[in-house]
Amino acid sequence: MTELCFVSAEGGSAFMEELLEVVADAVRTAGGKARTAIGKYPEAGGDTVYVVVPHEYFVVVPDGDFPTAEQCRRTIGFCVEHPGTATFERNAELLSILGGAVDINTDSTAELRRRGIAVEHFQLGYSPLWDLWGGDLDSPRDLDVTYLGTAERRRSVLLGSYARDLAGLRTRLLTPPHEPMTGARVDFLPGKAKFEHLARSRFLLNLHREQKQTLEWVRTLEAMTNGCVVVSETSADVEPLVPGEHLVLARPEALGSVVAALADEPERERHLRSAAYGFVKSLDMTASARRLIDLAASLGSAPAADIAPARALASSLRNPENALAVDTPSFDARFAGRPGVRRVG
Incomplete structure (x- = not known):
């Protein structure tokens, strides 16, 4: 069985790390194999497919930890950004080096497809990892x-x-x-x-x-x-x-x-x-999780892409002011x- 390894960048957003943990949990609930990691891609065999949030991971990860072309071929981009934002444009550029992509938004899924990028919609839903309330309508709110x-x-x-x-x-x-x-x-x-x-x-x-x-x-x-x-x-x-x-x-x-x-x-x-x-x-995220599992299993024969442009883009965005910051x-x-x-x- 293909294993999905959800990788967050060290020094990246806690929000993205939390989101990938929720999706990994959904994959396990759907019967798949999933684990999470932080930082450099962990060493793994050919039956492991990585999942990252491209617009953040490839900008934050140090040059020395940038994945190889073969690892990128076995990577699925987990997309969360909407059209009309700079981060969406960055994301669209980086997807060219990856083996596949899913997107949580219908508008960005449609826009990426319009640009000729193969992407599947991932419908987010309920996760017990988010629920600290439990549905008690009489619980106090201060x-x-x-x-x-x-x-x-x-x-x-x-x-x-x-x-x-x-x-x-x-x-x-x-x-x-x-x-x-x-x-x-x-x-x-x-x-x-x-x-x-x-x-x-x-x-x-x-x-x-x-x-x-x-x-x-x-x-x-x-x-x-x-x-x-x-x-x-x-x-x-x-x-x-x-x-x-x-x-x-x-x-x-x-x-x-x-x-x-x-x-x-x-x-x-x-x-x-x-x-x-x-x-x-x-x-229920189960159906989307199963589509993600199937997509991971299909990344076996495509040739590795040239990652040099993506490396150059990521390097250009690493600057002292932080590429993700807004003044x-x-x-x-x-x-x-x-x-x-x-x-x-």
């Missing part, structure tokens, strides 16, 4: 509103505009810079700490990054799995979620007032929480002193 998203100018301006609407609500906004977060910090919560935070929060505000218009699926599923009601700016690619039943969509300028209104409708809030959790529990002040730096905005925790 935070009214939270936000978990990297900082950029548009997001920061919008968050600042909600100050008046959020006045009086217990609010915690976490806006780290757009760079790999390797561990807990004041503006970033990894793993269990993040899920515990979502399980004690009533509402999650969600805003898009850069020019993208599609829903942030991982963040949405993590929140719903822990009973946190998602209030997002209008999004494409939400199916099979039903707006108004599983989450609330609104114009970005109106999100503050929408959350404030929902906070005064406990029965509506309770219904959204229950319906969203039931929906997520119904999303944008955080919400806290720009808006912490505004009236009506309070930090909790």
Whole structure:
């Protein structure tokens, strides 16, 4: 049986590491063999296929640990970025050296296929590794509103505009810079700490990054799995979620007032929480995990690609300022002193 080895870059994002662990767990649940590793590709036989998040792994891994052409041929790219972002473009370039690819978003799957890149859609769903809530609708929640998203100018301006609407609500906004977060910090919560935070929060505000218009699926599923009601700016690619039943969509300028209104409708809030959790529990990743297993088993005969261009691209993106960083002040730096905005925790 082909073994899938999910590899995260040492010094890379804890978020990506967590996501690959969830997918590895789904593969094991589907009857496949899977393990996780950090750093350089571990030595393995010809029956092992590697899985990496290309736009991060190949940029963060040192030149000396860059996989060989043969290893790249036995690598599947696990894609998470949307069209309209710089990281999506980087990802699309790097896929040319890999044996295969899957993508968690329907819009990026379609765009990659339009560009002639073979990719399969991987539908994320419920994972017990995310669930620290358990569906208890009567469990206490001591935070009214939270936000978990990297900082950029548009997001920061919008968050600042909600100050008046959020006045009086217990609010915690976490806006780290757009760079790999390797561990807990004041503006970033990894793993269990993040899920515990979502399980004690009533509402999650969600805003898009850069020019993208599609829903942030991982963040949405993590929140719903822990009973946190998602209030997002209008999004494409939400199916099979039903707006108004599983989450609330609104114009970005109106999100503050929408959350404030929902906070005064406990029965509506309770219904959204229950319906969203039931929906997520119904999303089984087994079928997608089996497709990933089948894709891994098929990577046996294709010739190895020339990895020199990918090496050059990755090397050019490694710089002292960090290729994944965005030079944008955080919400806290720009808006912490505004009236009506309070930090909790």
